[in-house]
Amino acid sequence: MQLRHVVSVLTCEILSGDDLLDLDIACCFAADLMSDVLASAPNGALLVTGLASSQMVHTAEVADLAAIVLVAGKRPEVEALAFARQRKLPLLLTGLSMFEVCSLLSQHGLRGAVRKE
Amino acid sequence: MDRDSLYRESFPIKGDDFERGGEVATRVKGLLQQLGLPRDVIRRLSIANFEAEMNVVMYAREATLEVLVFPDLIRVQVVDRGPGIADIDWAMQEGHSTATEAMRARGFGAGLGLPNIQRNTDEFEVKSDVGVGTTLRYAVHTTSRPKEG
Ligand SMILES: Nc1ncnc2c1ncn2[C@@H]1O[C@H](COP(=O)(O)OP(=O)(O)O)[C@@H](O)[C@H]1O
Numbered sequence: 001m002q003l004r005h006v007v008s009v010l011t012c013e014i015l016s017g018d019d020l021l022d023l024d025i026a027c028c029f030a031a032d033l034m035s036d037v038l039a040s041a042p043n044g045a046l047l048v049t050g051l052a053s054s055q056m057v058h059t060a061e062v063a064d065l066a067a068i069v070l071v072a073g074k075r076p077e078v079e080a081l082a083f084a085r086q087r088k089l090p091l092l093l094t095g096l097s098m099f100e101v102c103s104l105l106s107q108h109g110l111r112g113a114v115r116k117e
Numbered sequence: 118m119d120r121d122s123l124y125r126e127s128f129p130i131k132g133d134d135f136e137r138g139g140e141v142a143t144r145v146k147g148l149l150q151q152l153g154l155p156r157d158v159i160r161r162l163s164i165a166n167f168e169a170e171m172n173v174v175m176y177a178r179e180a181t182l183e184v185l186v187f188p189d190l191i192r193v194q195v196v197d198r199g200p201g202i203a204d205i206d207w208a209m210q211e212g213h214s215t216a217t218e219a220m221r222a223r224g225f226g227a228g229l230g231l232p233n234i235q236r237n238t239d240e241f242e243v244k245s246d247v248g249v250g251t252t253l254r255y256a257v258h259t260t261s262r263p264k265e266g
């Protein structure tokens with residue numbers, strides 16, 4: 001699924017990465033707990049989260065995630081946004097809830113991350 | 118000990134500085150990328166560095182994270198000054214944590230950090246002196262078969 005498709009399905013506001021909408025998203029990982037993301041999300045995954053602090057962007061950066069969707073109308077902290085732009089990490093906002101986001105992405109064919117051992 | 122490291126660089130980390138927690142892991146990732154290391158090696162080290170950095174931010178006063186580059190491995194040591202860990206076996210168990218609600222609100226503090234670091238590294242060691250500080254040493258082999266993750 002292309003990132004531009006994610007944007008249209010979730011009616012996202014694009015805060016960072018509007019030149020990266022051709023990106024292919026392999027799968028999705030949804031969590032508010034960054035240690036869970038670091039433990040289990042495969043690289044290239046789309047991160048769906050309600051965490052607005054700079055740690056969500058650092059998590060995506062160190063774990064090589066493709067992009068971030070911040071849910072439930074939350075706004076990222078100032079440092080988080082600056083950092084996402086600096087590292088060219090797409091950061092999308094949506095007013096939809098975590099459940100609605102996951103449900104819609106799944107309906108449009110995006111798969112959950114497979115946990116690898 | 119570090120007799121034939123090809124390169125070494127130190128990064129300071131400040132305790133309680135949640136706004137910046139993660140910046141060191143990200144800067145080190147940039148360094149590892151410049152070294153042209155395999156993507157998987159960079160990822161595993163970066164995840165370990167980030168968890169170690171957040172532990173300093175959450176529990177210690179200050180620390181130095183040092184990266185040592187060897188021909189066949191990258192070694193990292195994180196030496197902090199802080200309360201230390203009284204029971205390392207306890208702290209190493211998944212889910213064991215003394216984190217506060219405020220720490221969990223920032224996405225950490227579920228007791229997964231130290232196990233995450235161990236899982237992502239090929240060598241791992243924790244030493245701690247209660248009331249003095251904690252030293253974490255870990256390494257990832259750069260020539261081994263990648264652990265998929
Ligand atoms: N650098 C440190 N200094 C003091 N205590 C630490 C340090 N790192 C970890 N700890 C202790 O070990 C526990 C487990 O750490 P960790 O596995 O990273 O999980 P978490 O940080 O989510 O609690 C922490 O809750 C804390 O009590």
Ligand SMILES: [Mg+2]
Nearest residue numbers: 172226230231
């Ligand atoms: Mg931790």
